[in-house]
Amino acid sequence: MMYTIxxxxxxxxxxxxxAWQEVEQQLGDGAGAGGEPAGTQGPVQYTEKxxxxxxxxxxxxxxxxxxxxxxLANIANLS
Structure with missing residues (x-):
């Protein structure tokens, strides 16, 4: 089977x-970072209580x- 992108x-x-890199950057910088307008929150990281x-x-x-x-396993199986 061959896959084409x-x-x-x-x-x-x-x-x-x-989009994911932006979320990771905002999580690293703290909520509200990343040039967001005042009063908005960044992403919230969920932690189980x-x-x-x-x-x-x-x-x-x-x-x-x-x-x-x-x-790699699929390639090996095709050989």
């Missing part, structure tokens, strides 16, 4: 990446790394 999805990916014991050992995965490994 066309301009539409590529443009969407670029827009999403730019009472964490679930079930999620105590949860370790998030790096999705970029996971997709890279999957991509």
């Amino acid at each position: 066309t301009r539409g999805p590529s443009k969407l990916v670029t827009q999403r990446r730019t 009472t964490p679930s014991p079930v999620m105590k050992n949860f370790v998030p995965i790096d999705l970029e790394e996971w997709w890279a490994q999957r991509f």
Whole structure:
């Protein structure tokens, strides 16, 4: 199976990446940073007040790394 990225999805990916970088920058600078007008708030970072014991050992995965490994495995399977 071969995948092709066309301009539409590529443009969407670029827009999403730019938007996410803005959110990360605002979170790093503190709420209200980033040239926002007075009286508006920046993004709010959610923190669980009472964490679930079930999620105590949860370790998030790096999705970029996971997709890279999957991509390389698919290439290896085509060979």
